[in-house]
Amino acid sequence: MKNSKLTRGYFPVNLSVKTICKNILNLGKPPLNHRDITRQQSVYFSQSFLLFIRPVMFISFICLLAIWSTETYLQQISSFNKFCYPLLTLFLATNLIYSYRSKTNIEVVTCLFFILFMTYFVVDYYYIFIYLEVIGESSHYNLSSLSQWLPIAYIGAFLFLKKYNALKFSLVFALCLFLPELLCFDNVYNHSPIAHSLTLNLMLSHPVYICLLWGVSHLKMMSYHDRNNANLMYKLSKIDSLTKVSNRRGINESLRKMLSEYKRGSTQFSVVLFDIDHFKSINDQFGHLAGDEVLIAIADSIKSELRLFDELGRWGGEEFIAILRHNNYHLVSEITERLRIAISSLCFESIPQKITASFGVVHCKAEISEKNDQKAIELLIAQADKALYKAKNTGRNKVVIA
Incomplete structure (x- = not known):
């Protein structure tokens, strides 16, 4: 830590x-x-x-x-x-x-x-x-x-x-x-x-x-x-082969565990969904190998910034998801902003342009946990995704909390 x-x-x-x-x-x-x-x-x-x-x-x-x-x-x-x-x-x-x-x-x-x-x-x-x-x-x-x-x-x-x-x-x-x-x-x-x-x-x-x-x-x-x-x-079935972080299956399992803990009142958590800005142009201009290099570097950078009990996963393509445990919402905003800065600070020899990412954050609340686990997870992801698209539509490289 x-x-x-x-x-x-x-x-x-x-x-x-x-x-x-x-x-x-x-x-x-x-x-x-x-x-x-x-x-x-x-x-x-x-x-x-x-x-x-x-x-x-x-x-x-x-x-x-x-x-x-x-x-x-x-x-x-x-x-x-x-x-x-x-x-x-x-x-x-x-x-x-x-x-x-x-x-x-x-x-x-x-x-x-x-x-x-x-x-x-x-x-x-x-x-x-x-x-x-x-x-x-x-x-x-x-x-x-x-x-x-x-x-x-x-x-x-x-x-x-x-x-x-x-x-x-x-x-x-x-x-x-x-x-x-x-x-x-x-x-x-x-x-x-x-x-x-x-x-x-x-x-x-x-x-x-x-x-x-x-x-x-x-x-x-x-x-x-x-x-x-x-x-x-x-274990390997829950790991993304490229970035070595959790894949969608692994993240879904972690979300179910977190929901169970939340319902018992033992923890609070938030879901952070973030997407690399203009990633398609990176693949088109510099090739898919360069795109893979960016994905790996971002995953490594985010893992080094997260705490031991947080979890990072690749949701699909250039989209990542993080599960943050916390005991206050203000802490989540600070951590997410730190992640955004870490990504924008990355430099690549093969890619001259600046790499940024947009973030959507949602806190798990009582009305979400009252639903069954699968619906609660879908609702969390949908709200985080809505916040992510708001961040993209309002200038990118920013954090929006649902």
């Missing part, structure tokens, strides 16, 4: 940070290049990540307490878990509290949470399938209990890591689980029949988990890109 007296009375716009859910639904403007796509994708997944990480940690904390209590009561807890459960519970509680107190390092905290639990799974797996098996103290409960929790490692990897990193981690993790059975084939040690059967089931089922999660992750990325491309195409 420019620091000038024209911006002192600007209409206050809600600049608060969008909620996480709105980011996930991608209600913002779609990106226009690869860098923006990558940035938006990063925001999308980080915001999605924040939505469920706290519930995951909370549920994990409750489940861990329940497992710890149950195993202690039934005297099924191993000596290794007698040491690990208190540490894991304390770590989860600390992370959960920290995640609500600070949002800056939440991803680092979650990464530590993920690494710690994956390390615990591997160490506990080797403790049960190797150490307790060797000394003959392994129980069916310990074997089956751990086996049913191991697939969480793959789910966590594809949730918290990028797709290819998740695949690499999953393959390494699976290899670590298969190693006891590979050692068994070399007669390093012998599994009990139960442990041998469970390990074989792991070797057969875990690759299926990895393939399924890889497929789901791939489909998720394809879905995201398809939606992103659809949003991009929808």
Whole structure:
């Protein structure tokens, strides 16, 4: 926004940070290049990540307490878990509290949470399938209990890591689980029949988990890109290809939104319709390329003069339209006069004559908003067009307010 007296009375716009859910639904403007796509994708997944990480940690904390209590009561807890459960519970509680107190390092905290639990799974797996098996103290409960929790490692990897990193981690993790059975084939040690059967089931089922999660992750990325491309195409359908401002479709949509806000009493706005004077003679004398150069230059000049929350569009041919938010009518007159001066100040090497424009302005009023949206828009445009033609018929290069 420019620091000038024209911006002192600007209409206050809600600049608060969008909620996480709105980011996930991608209600913002779609990106226009690869860098923006990558940035938006990063925001999308980080915001999605924040939505469920706290519930995951909370549920994990409750489940861990329940497992710890149950195993202690039934005297099924191993000596290794007698040491690990208190540490894991304390770590989860600390992370959960920290995640609500600070949002800056939440991803680092979650990464530590993920690494710690994956390390615990591997160490506990080797403790049960190797150490307790060797000394003959392994129980069916310990074997089956751990086996049913191991697939969480793959789910966590594809949730918290990028797709290819998740695949690499999953393959390494699976290899670590298969190693006891590979050692068994070399007669390093012998599994009990139960442990041998469970390990074989792991070797057969875990690759299926990895393939399924890889497929789901791939489909998720394809879905995201398809939606992103659809949003991009929808945005481009509302942009004028020459001047890169809104076209008639985009302006109509903006007018409907402004009318809706006006009816709720949250904003006032005015419509400015302006036309380049003697534009046909420019095309006839200097060619259509020169005419296009004038249109582009005027669009760029007007965009630089408008405020962030105003909107500019090309209504058709050499005719443009601007939607100005405001809280007083006097401000609109000042802004429109500034736009007129900006256009008349433009210079072109290929066009020796002075370029000017005529402006017609109409304020949205209660009697207009009482009609249905389409009729209200048509009435606004008709009144602005009438004021524009009055400006042309009374000397051009001037502003007329309806």
